[in-house]
Amino acid sequence: MTQPNDRFLRACRQQKVDTTPVWFMRQAGRYLTEYRAVREKAGGFLALCKTPELACEVTLQPVDILGVDAAILFSDILIPLEAMGIPISFGEGEGPKLETVRNGSDLDKLHVPDPVSQTGFVMEAIRIIRRELHDRVPLVGFAGAPFTLASYAVEGGTSRTFGEILSWMYREPESFQRLLGLMADTVILYLKAQVEAGAQAIQLFDTWAGVLSRHHYREFVLPVTSRVFSALKGLGVPMILYVNGSAQFLEEMALSGADVISVDWRVGLDEARERTHGACALQGNLDPVALYASKEVLREQARRVIALAPQAGHIFNLGHGMLPDTPRENVIALVEMVHELGKKEL
């Protein structure tokens, strides 16, 4: 039996590691033919999320194919929104479409779902994945963060301008806080259930919060983010906070109670380290587009990320999710490069 690989968990806690651990946001995805085959078998994306055995299969693919140091639950951040009472559809090749929530009275139609009875397929997937992983690498659970979940619900999908949710924030700050609070309550129960089912770390994806000013992040988003982390702290698993486009409020993210700040590619990890005063481990931050370059260029970019990162407390990742047509051989090569370039003198 092989030794469990705990590089990822150790790095989350800023402990010494033999080499830099690496995993990728959206590491199970369309760039893998094996993923596309299972998705087809499932009959589509949402069906794949809701079939625990198949969700397990695609969760394990990157561990087997790439040799990454962590698995991440295959699921979708919109799952809890559907359980809250918001109908969602996924067109082929399009983004999701949601029935929109637009004001305080729409909120009364929503409820905080019971994660075990309403999203039991997620917990079941986690149990199966843990069993199938045999502790080879840890399993990361995840949820969308309150603002990002709210933005899907209010915009009805992805958005370019986020005009609807931002105008709600300006028009009715009280009911906007209620909206974020409802999302936070949902996320807390959902992530607790994931950890109880076996998730060994959790990542909160506040993917779209980068549209906010530092001022509004501090006023509206930091308080609910802190509430989520504070409610989960007692579970004893590392907690990661990711925001795309976070250069304007890295300092605030470090005050959220997260153990790890996941940084997009816009800011160097040396600057991120300085601005967060070493309070958190750092995850990131290769530009996902660098994976389209030659292996020489890719290696140089990976080397740069590692050179700027702290010696202890760095998890290599992308600055955003893997793009659908990323060259697979470069992803495989990147994992090897990180393990080689990240070797520590022990």
Place this chain on the structure above:
Amino acid sequence: MTQPNDRFLRACRQQKVDTTPVWFMRQAGRYLTEYRAVREKAGGFLALCKTPELACEVTLQPVDILGVDAAILFSDILIPLEAMGIPISFGEGEGPKLETVRNGSDLDKLHVPDPVSQTGFVMEAIRIIRRELHDRVPLVGFAGAPFTLASYAVEGGTSRTFGEILSWMYREPESFQRLLGLMADTVILYLKAQVEAGAQAIQLFDTWAGVLSRHHYREFVLPVTSRVFSALKGLGVPMILYVNGSAQFLEEMALSGADVISVDWRVGLDEARERTHGACALQGNLDPVALYASKEVLREQARRVIALAPQAGHIFNLGHGMLPDTPRENVIALVEMVHELGKKEL
């Protein structure tokens, strides 16, 4: 005859003003019924850009209707790309579609256009606008910055991920620099011609450069931006640099040679001032979505922008372009609010 209003030009030079000058990016636009009428008369957006008398008419509308302190040439940032040899079409209600430029050999098909013979309608519009303005307020000319022009040409329109242009940057940095250089040459001649035709200030829109890391901004974009400003400096008109999502490289923007840095809403003007060491005047930075709020909230947001701004050297503007369905009465009210809240003790 009324006194020429030079608040805007004085603020660009960090000189004392009686009150804060204000204008808005995309102040001539769909939120004005008067604009929509002229656009219809012209037979569409591109036709409107190419008909100097009508371009003049919509340029003057916000001066008459809103009472802003500067007019900005009505045109489109893609005009010089078309003149370079890139076919462009505008569908109704959609973004622009361009024939894509994808590699070094595509560059050989492009040329640096002569702005006077190839985009004479722009220069003619400027002459007519200056005549019709009677010096009531100054006229701002503009161009897309090299990276933003390049991103339209390479992506074939607007983009979510900017995967094509970023992967070119990683794959072939030499020809990527040639691409940016070609755009810079075009922009320099184009803006020179605008100033010679009568533009009294110029703004360089690097709208999409916020996708870049500070590191790549410094390596690829700052050098061409500096080259543009340095070539135009002798013309003696204030030069403004705008980037949306610029929190990661405000310091670099201040090194570009711009007289004014136009900041999006994500960073407070106090922080922007500190990070740019007072080297430049600041323009901005109200979130355009704040215009959807009540007048009370709007006033509070405007007050906040002004409170954080420097006493001399602030031009009030939005952090991004006006949204198409912005409530017109709020825009009118905002100009009054700024003039009232921005009053200086002389």
